[in-house]
Amino acid sequence: MELRAKILVVGGGAIGGLVAWRLSINHNLSVSVVCRSNYDAISRHGYRISSALYGEGTYIPESVFASVEQAQSAGPYDYVVVALKALPNIYDCPSLIAPVISANTMIVLMQNGIGIEASFAERFPEAPLASTACFVSVKQTSPGHLKHGAFAMLAAGMHDGFRTRPNIRKLQQLLRILEHNQVNCLYEHDVQPYRWQKHILNGSTNPVSVVCGGSSCQEMVRNDHCCKLLQELMAEIFVLGKAVTGKAFPGVDGIVDPQSATDYIKSIPVPVYTSMLVDSQCKRPMELEVILKNPILLAEKHNVDVPNMKAMYALLSMIEAGYSK
Amino acid sequence: MELRAKILVVGGGAIGGLVAWRLSINHNLSVSVVCRSNYDAISRHGYRISSALYGEGTYIPESVFASVEQAQSAGPYDYVVVALKALPNIYDCPSLIAPVISANTMIVLMQNGIGIEASFAERFPEAPLASTACFVSVKQTSPGHLKHGAFAMLAAGMHDGFRTRPNIRKLQQLLRILEHNQVNCLYEHDVQPYRWQKHILNGSTNPVSVVCGGSSCQEMVRNDHCCKLLQELMAEIFVLGKAVTGKAFPGVDGIVDPQSATDYIKSIPVPVYTSMLVDSQCKRPMELEVILKNPILLAEKHNVDVPNMKAMYALLSMIEAGYSK
CATH class of the missing domain: 3.40.50.720 (NAD(P)-binding Rossmann-like Domain)
Incomplete structure (x- = not known):
């Protein structure tokens, strides 16, 4: 060196x-x-x-x-x-x-x-x-x-x-x-496919953890309906990320689709709490723009349907606006 | 008499x-x-x-x-x-x-x-x-x-x-x-079109109010993103209700589409807090089955796409399951 x-x-x-x-x-x-x-x-x-x-x-x-x-x-x-x-x-x-x-x-x-x-x-x-x-x-x-x-x-x-x-x-x-x-x-x-790969977990577990009552990632995937919701968000990220980067994701940690992503979460032995959850509990600003808003703008540009992302953005922006209450 | x-x-x-x-x-x-x-x-x-x-x-x-x-x-x-x-x-x-x-x-x-x-x-x-x-x-x-x-x-x-x-x-x-x-x-x-008409407000404002941080209905419609989310849920209810009942809704209070529904909410002079929000704050069971689950089952039967309803059901079922925390 x-x-x-x-x-x-x-x-x-x-x-x-x-x-x-x-x-x-x-x-x-x-x-x-x-x-x-x-x-x-x-x-x-x-x-x-x-x-x-x-x-x-x-x-x-x-x-x-x-x-x-x-x-x-x-x-x-x-x-x-x-x-x-x-x-x-x-x-x-x-x-x-x-x-x-x-x-x-x-x-x-x-x-x-x-x-x-x-x-x-x-x-x-x-x-x-x-x-x-x-x-x-x-x-x-x-x-x-x-x-x-x-x-x-x-x-x-x-x-x-x-x-x-x-x-x-x-x-x-x-x-x-x-x-x-x-x-x-x-x-x-080109590091973007890696950024999107990381975003599969980030962009799904972060927002959902805040609006579902403060659960760990493992608790979320153990609830069938919540797991399905996470997978829907992940599917939006997979589709959007591929549209934006024009490339396949690298599959870090064997995460190649929503199913393998939630299986991966299930396999983590210690409870994982997202940073957005901690931020919301401390009433600190959340990374809404880069986790949700920028992807939503890209989705509009690339004509990709992201209803769950939009729902999460709406809810979290309300929660953030209500911090002062 | x-x-x-x-x-x-x-x-x-x-x-x-x-x-x-x-x-x-x-x-x-x-x-x-x-x-x-x-x-x-x-x-x-x-x-x-x-x-x-x-x-x-x-x-x-x-x-x-x-x-x-x-x-x-x-x-x-x-x-x-x-x-x-x-x-x-x-x-x-x-x-x-x-x-x-x-x-x-x-x-x-x-x-x-x-x-x-x-x-x-x-x-x-x-x-x-x-x-x-x-x-x-x-x-x-x-x-x-x-x-x-x-x-x-x-x-x-x-x-x-x-x-x-x-x-x-x-x-x-x-x-x-x-x-x-x-x-x-x-x-x-046939009273069902009236039940669905009522459900336009019930099935949208109730769940969103719980997951968006405890806002009144008026606060929700004043936030552009949240208003859009409510309208998306309402649109799902309009489409599903018409598919299920085979009839148009009666248009009570001039509510004939998502836009008139949120306009109606805006026009109410006193802050309205939903019953589901009160239930969640008191950690009482919420009417998830009849407000969300039954409509979702009907949506599957009638092949109607209801991503926002499903997201809300997932989140609220997690919140209810977490009451004991």
Whole structure:
């Protein structure tokens, strides 16, 4: 690993914290983290990580910043990893990271949902843009405490229009370091089929969990009617994703259709609660735009029928609007 | 009004209490009520009714019974009005009223939902069976306290197979008494189109109100996405109801399509909260079977596509199953 590089991870939550930790194991890298809600905890004690794959660990980032502006003077950065929640209706991620982006900064998106790339590509036509689909089960149980499962895989590729040979090489260097530190990495020419693959579970279990009364994913699939509803949503995602990407999905975890997807959920031994459920219970904004609204807009464009997605979007937007009640 | 008759109202909630009150104004009738959850309040103090149409009133029923068995010895009854919640998965209404039904007893159903008649017709092939659609906005705000709006209309007809001339005459006698006491009554040869007409609002606003975070009907139609969802559900009900009844709906309140239905909701000046929402908040069983499950079964029989109904049924059955959490 010869790469000497400066990396800033914006968003020090579960994914951001875990990725920063894995990267920081390489001593040639300078890895800093911008934390927001957990800034106090991380700047004092760092992360305490309990992982089935990596064991117990403590991670004190080289620098912890309370804002991107604070991180600016320590730049320039070779890579800026964006691990913030994708909430375009609440804040504009490109504006937020603008202070640390130069033409030599590679932006690496580690966010869920569909249609997250466009606003970055528009705002930073020069800065190379990479997108990833993170198949990682990790949550922050309290500020600075991460609980990670047995699995960490990342599919990454340069976004449309940024696939030059130097950009691809630069992304692959980052992936090689992660790979070396036990994060399975796939370089993909077009990462969108992976993003849609991940969306099969994300876009179905997330919304349904909120409106069905707070159940775990396993409880949802055990109820025949609810399982059917999840499968209907998944079917919409399969059809839409193939229409949008023009490609078959890669079948991660053997998920190739709605049946195998719910079978997969059934097979997970520990109860899984979705992030959207946790957000709704804490009355935090949910990732409605990138989980539901963007796919619905794409469905209209591609003439795909998505009645269940629309129903879920209607219900969740009502629930979010009612937080103040 | 020459009819001398003995009437038992089974279920002394909002609808049962109001109907018993209107009937009791006729001194030739003996009207008794079977109360369950509000038995103590009614047997001590009767009903206190606040009505925009009828003014303030107090109503002490001739007899109040704590069970149908208790009411049996005071029989036989010429009419048994069934105003219980329709919860076939929780209790069997025909079994419940069996002690007070003879071949001369007319059963008059005043319950919401679709497909409520079959189990009565099967259980009592001799007793004439009438079905009604009640367009009455009345709620029990606390045990024995009824709040009623400005409107009371009832469409009633004999059920299939019971349309003999004597039965029709007997039903019409009851309707004439209610009419005399300011309840608008329509005798209908086939009441099913009226039941479906009522179901347009019932079958849409009830389920959505539960899963969208506890909003009033007006709040739901003011949110564009939620309004669209309600209209999609209404469209399913319009199409299905016409397929099942083979007839056009009567257009009560000018509701002839989803747009006029949501316009109607918008026009109601006081916030309306659905009964299903109240039930879910109190963790009481909801009328899922007659509001959603029976229509879904009919949709399968008639090859009508009802994705939104199915989604709502899945979510509400999960919520009900989670009451014990």
